[in-house]
Amino acid sequence: MMKNRKSQSAVIRFGPALKASFLCLLIGGSAAGYVWQKSQIYQLGQQIRLREIHLAQLKDTNQKLADQLAMLRSPTMLDKRARELNLGLGPAQPSQIWRLPEPSPVSSGNQNATPRLAVRQTGVTTQ
Numbered sequence: 001m002m003k004n005r006k007s008q009s010a011v012i013r014f015g016p017a018l019k020a021s022f023l024c025l026l027i028g029g030s031a032a033g034y035v036w037q038k039s040q041i042y043q044l045g046q047q048i049r050l051r052e053i054h055l056a057q058l059k060d061t062n063q064k065l066a067d068q069l070a071m072l073r074s075p076t077m078l079d080k081r082a083r084e085l086n087l088g089l090g091p092a093q094p095s096q097i098w099r100l101p102e103p104s105p106v107s108s109g110n111q112n113a114t115p116r117l118a119v120r121q122t123g124v125t126t127q
Contacts, residue, residue: 071077082089
């Protein structure tokens with residue numbers, strides 16, 4: 001004789017439904033995760049693109065400022081600016097220039113030799 005449906009346990013009756021719902025949740029969760037991941041990749045790509053544009057702008061600005069600094073440091077520009085401000089600057093006079101002799105190398109045999117230092121032309125020596 002066949003068993004009555006009412007006498008079957010609840011696990012047997014709801015087992016296939018639970019399996020189907022678990023499978024649907026798994027597939028739906030995977031799809032939602034995939035969409036979220038793709039949107040994150042897109043947003044990160046946009047951030048990278050914007051930062052690369054910003055970096056290019058900063059490099060361009062840096063180059064312009066470096067060119068401007070080089071122009072302002074040039075001797076002709078400094079001379080022109082000194083004349084504009086009436087600073088009274090000019091080329092050095094020959095009496096203002098000190099010429100220093102090239103020091104001779106200390107020989108390795110004479111270890112007690114004192115090093116030669118630059119001195120003024122007034123005759124003052126240092127020891």
